[in-house]
Amino acid sequence: MVSMNLIDDLIPPQWRGTYTLFKKELFRFWRVAFQTVASPVLTSLLYLLIFSHVLENHVQVYKGVPYKAFLIPGLIMMSLLQNAFANSSSSLVQSKIMGSIVFVLLTPLSYLQFFIAFLAAAIIRGFLVGISIYLVAIWFVDLTIVHPLWIFTFALLGSALLGTFGIIAGIWSDKFDQMAAFQNFVIMPLTFLSGVFYSIHSLPPFWQTVSKFNPFFYMIDGFRYGFFGQSDISPWLSLVVVFSFLLALAWAALKMLKSGYKLRG
Amino acid sequence: MTQMMADKVLAPAIKIERIHKRFGDLHALKGIDLTIQQGEFFGLLGPNGAGKSTLINILAGLLKPTHGKVSIMGHDVMDDYQAARLSLGVVPQELVFDPFFNVREMLRFQAGYFGRGRENDAWVDEVIENLGLTDKAHTNMRKLSGGMKRRALIAQALVHKPPVIVLDEPTAGVDVELRQMLWAFIKKLNADGHTIILTTHYLEEAETLCERVAMMKQGEIVALDTTANLLSKLPGKNLRLNLGEASLPPALLPMLKSGENGVYTLALTELNQVEFALSALREAKINVEDMQLIEADLEDVFMSLVGGKNGQYESN
Numbered sequence: 001m002v003s004m005n006l007i008d009d010l011i012p013p014q015w016r017g018t019y020t021l022f023k024k025e026l027f028r029f030w031r032v033a034f035q036t037v038a039s040p041v042l043t044s045l046l047y048l049l050i051f052s053h054v055l056e057n058h059v060q061v062y063k064g065v066p067y068k069a070f071l072i073p074g075l076i077m078m079s080l081l082q083n084a085f086a087n088s089s090s091s092l093v094q095s096k097i098m099g100s101i102v103f104v105l106l107t108p109l110s111y112l113q114f115f116i117a118f119l120a121a122a123i124i125r126g127f128l129v130g131i132s133i134y135l136v137a138i139w140f141v142d143l144t145i146v147h148p149l150w151i152f153t154f155a156l157l158g159s160a161l162l163g164t165f166g167i168i169a170g171i172w173s174d175k176f177d178q179m180a181a182f183q184n185f186v187i188m189p190l191t192f193l194s195g196v197f198y199s200i201h202s203l204p205p206f207w208q209t210v211s212k213f214n215p216f217f218y219m220i221d222g223f224r225y226g227f228f229g230q231s232d233i234s235p236w237l238s239l240v241v242v243f244s245f246l247l248a249l250a251w252a253a254l255k256m257l258k259s260g261y262k263l264r265g
Numbered sequence: 266m267t268q269m270m271a272d273k274v275l276a277p278a279i280k281i282e283r284i285h286k287r288f289g290d291l292h293a294l295k296g297i298d299l300t301i302q303q304g305e306f307f308g309l310l311g312p313n314g315a316g317k318s319t320l321i322n323i324l325a326g327l328l329k330p331t332h333g334k335v336s337i338m339g340h341d342v343m344d345d346y347q348a349a350r351l352s353l354g355v356v357p358q359e360l361v362f363d364p365f366f367n368v369r370e371m372l373r374f375q376a377g378y379f380g381r382g383r384e385n386d387a388w389v390d391e392v393i394e395n396l397g398l399t400d401k402a403h404t405n406m407r408k409l410s411g412g413m414k415r416r417a418l419i420a421q422a423l424v425h426k427p428p429v430i431v432l433d434e435p436t437a438g439v440d441v442e443l444r445q446m447l448w449a450f451i452k453k454l455n456a457d458g459h460t461i462i463l464t465t466h467y468l469e470e471a472e473t474l475c476e477r478v479a480m481m482k483q484g485e486i487v488a489l490d491t492t493a494n495l496l497s498k499l500p501g502k503n504l505r506l507n508l509g510e511a512s513l514p515p516a517l518l519p520m521l522k523s524g525e526n527g528v529y530t531l532a533l534t535e536l537n538q539v540e541f542a543l544s545a546l547r548e549a550k551i552n553v554e555d556m557q558l559i560e561a562d563l564e565d566v567f568m569s570l571v572g573g574k575n576g577q578y579e580s581n
Contacts, residue, residue: 005383008382008383009382013380013382016377016380016381017377017378017379017380020377021378023374023377024366024377027365027370028365031366032365095363098361098362098364099359099361100361100363102327102357102361103361103421104378105327106325106326106350106353107378107379108350108351108378108380109378110347260329264327264328264329265288
């Protein structure tokens with residue numbers, strides 16, 4: 001509490017509004033950390049235990065990399081992306097349905113401040129889940145890190161991209177059902193079909209081409225490159241694709257927020 | 266003196282100019298013009314659908330006007346929205362709350378959104394105390410009763426010490442104790458220089474508290490004057506009769522304003538109608554158990570301007 005007060009005092013007055021909304025969003029997910037952090041960590045470990053047990057002796061994707069080790073970066077990134085999306089989207093849709101969004105809308109916070117605060121909280125939750133999975137997974141598997149900066153870059157861009165997508169989905173959705181449709185019909189298929197469990201080189205040519213239209217593939221492939229120094233495509237190409245998607249979604253989200261779409265009549 | 270301070274000194278608390286709001290085919294506000302000076306205790310009255318909440322939502326920046334301009338303390342709510350919102354505290358009508366936090370946390374977050382830091386904590390504690398929330402300061406919002414949630418909502422609107430405070434039906438569904446506590450606190454804020462804008466369907470509250478009122482009907486202001494002037498424009502009085510078990514004689518039915526459990530209120534346009542009423546009762550051999558002559562109130566003024574049956578007045 002003392003350290004939190006210290007941080008509060010260091011924030012310049014013009015940033016207090018943004019910082020407060022960011023802090024509120026952090027506290028919101030931390031209050032239900034079993035659901036928002038522990039649960040996705042456990043789910044990822046179950047994937048790891050089951051898939052690695054079944055496929056360990058049947059699949060080797062990269063030379064010298066056991067399947068168990070190959071799987072971990074994909075699982076980390078999948079959970080990181082899903083949780084970054086869940087944080088901004090569920091917070092927004094919940095506060096819209098409960099009406100408590102009005103407390104933020106009545107304040108002098110600008111649409112940009114609103115965006116930054118929600119995005120930063122989504123990134124933090126994504127990182128927290130990703131780091132937790134990593135820390136638990138390295139108890140079971142030897143995992144090298146060849147290029148830590150690539151890992152950080154793709155984790156940051158990926159969580160920002162999905163956090164931004166979550167803001168769009170949260171603003172657009174009027175009920176939990178619509179939100180669930182985003183999660184189950186967009187996010188889940190795209191993450192599962194993005195190379196979390198396999199290399200796209202193991203797919204038939206047609207599906208390899210299809211995979212290259214999936215932005216999640218670039219996030220996971222680039223992230224995995226940071227661990228093994230090997231990837232399906234160049235990490236630079238992945239970086240360009242992911243960054244372009246992030247810019248496009250951020251533009252859309254900011255446009256929605258600036259116009260007050262579904263927030264201000 | 267900074268520009269913002271100069272604005273605060275010179276500008277009206279609220280200036281509404283030719284505001285129109287359309288929702289599709291519905292013309293909810295039809296060219297509202299209204300100026301509320303700093304320090305006023307102002308009442309905004311009207312039945313369901315009159316447009317009060319729409320007007321308040323435009324003030325608060327929750328709705329955009331189709332046409333017209335609104336400023337708060339000289340700051341346009343669209344072009345200079347940040348300064349306008351810093352000057353405004355709104356108590357929403359609905360009992361909305363954030364279920365993740367306790368009362369004190371929620372109030373500190375709300376103050377933080379307005380750029381207030383820990384230096385504001387003493388004021389937050391003062392608001393908590395004045396609204397009788399001290400015992401509940403560490404209680405999660407979900408666990409509060411309806412009345413306590415209402416107090417917390419009011420506190421949220423005040424945490425950044427706004428010079429203009431809008432209370433949209435603040436006493437709807439709350440007990441007498443809270444009403445008294447709330448009005449004592451709001452009157453103190455008004456005495457300290459805060460401008461208060463109140464919507465309420467308790468017209469006796471508006472009559473007691475508001476120096477000036479606007480009455481709205483179907484998106485238009487149908488009356489705008491001091492409360493005293495509005496009351497003086499209606500010369501009539503009310504005659505309240507307690508007839509016990511007896512019913513009102515048919516001759517008096519045209520004057521009937523309200524009647525329940527043997528107590529009937531007759532609207533009088535002239536004082537000699539008292540004698541007429543009493544003779545009608547004598548002829549019907551009805552004993553009067555009690556009788557009072559009452560001045561016309563704001564509800565009578567409202568009915569005379571807006572029309573409709575008695576008891577139909579209800580705010581949205």
